[in-house]
Amino acid sequence: MAKNQQISRFWGVPSFLILIVINIVILIFSTNMMLLTPKSMGMSVLSLFQQGIHGTMTWFTDTVNSINELKNLKNQYDLTLQKLNEFQEMNRNFEEIIQENILLREQLGFSKSLDLDHIPAKIIGKDPVNLFSSFIIDKGSMDGITKDMPVTAYQNGVLGLVGKVIQTGFNSSQVIPIYNSTNFVASRFQKSRFEGLVSGQGDTENHLIMNYVKKTALNQINVDDMVITSGMQSLYPGGIYIGKVESITSKEYNTSLEIEITPTIDFGQLEFVFILTGLEEQMK
Known part of the structure; x- marks a missing residue:
């Protein structure tokens, strides 16, 4: 023990x-x-x-020095990361400027070749209540814009119908597109020349509808046929592309055909438009 x-x-x-x-x-x-x-x-x-x-x-x-070195490395890393983020943001902005410049050049080139009197404009806003019911452009009464002027756009090498001006301000205007259910456009088939009336269904997810087409046209129209403005009403000049035929429906109880149309203009990519002016004088 x-x-x-x-x-x-x-x-x-x-x-x-x-x-x-x-x-x-x-x-x-x-x-x-x-x-x-x-x-x-x-x-x-x-x-x-x-x-x-x-x-x-x-x-x-040595331990204290190592801790200080780690802090310095962390600060340098944070600073480098911040500069990288700034560079990436600058690069994105630069790419956006390049793309917008290409689009502007394309629009400017078409503007010079367009025979109709027109005013170029840019879309600057959408209706906050319904993003697809109307949109705002950056030209107004000061620029010569008036109510009911037709609005067009250039996409994929063609001039397509966008809608019409419904209200003007001093330096901006409100436009309703053709897919708005209150907008009606006198139209015809480019090839067969049968006439009808095109209207929207309220949003871009649905096709345009062409009504009042005689049933006798059934054997003379086909899917992918182009539909243009007829010029039969003073609001829209003739020959502007509206869209192409997606489907044709013939119902026994209807005296006319119902045609679904895909718009020529892709409204999801729409940035610039042309407001047609002086049409009354041109149509005289």
Whole structure:
């Protein structure tokens, strides 16, 4: 029992004291230490303490420096990431400018070749209540725009009907597109010349509908035939593309055909339009 207590007391000695004792023993039994005096042995022990303290301070200093370096690297990373995001945003804006410039050049080229008097305009807003019921252009009464002027656009190499002006402001105007259910356009088939009346169904998800086409036209019209404005009403001049035939329906109880039409203009990509002016004088 007493022996166990002695062992416990021995292992309870602080480890750093044990290390010091071991180092002293090693020094005593080294070849050179045989000549050491008690004074020089004391200096050696003190040197060991100094080396330990120096090593600890060096480790602490290196740790602090490493932490500072990590902070600096983090700051540099954040700054680089910010600059990268700014560059990517600038690149996106640059690409947008290039695409808009290409489109503007295309519109300008067509504008110069268009025989009808017109005013070019850009779409700047949609109706907040119903995004597909009307839209706003950046030209108004100051630019010569008046109510009921027809609105067209150039896409895929052709001039297509967009709608008409229903209200003008000083420097902007409101336009209702042809797919608006309140808009009716006198029309005819470009090839067979049969006439009808085109109207919308209220949104771009549905086709335009052409009604009042005589049933005798059934064998003379086909899917993909083009439909144009007839010019039979003073609002729209003749020969402007409205769309192409998607389907033809003949119902027994109806005296006329019902034609579904896909608009020539893709309203989802529409940015620029041409308002046709001076039509009354041109039609005289």
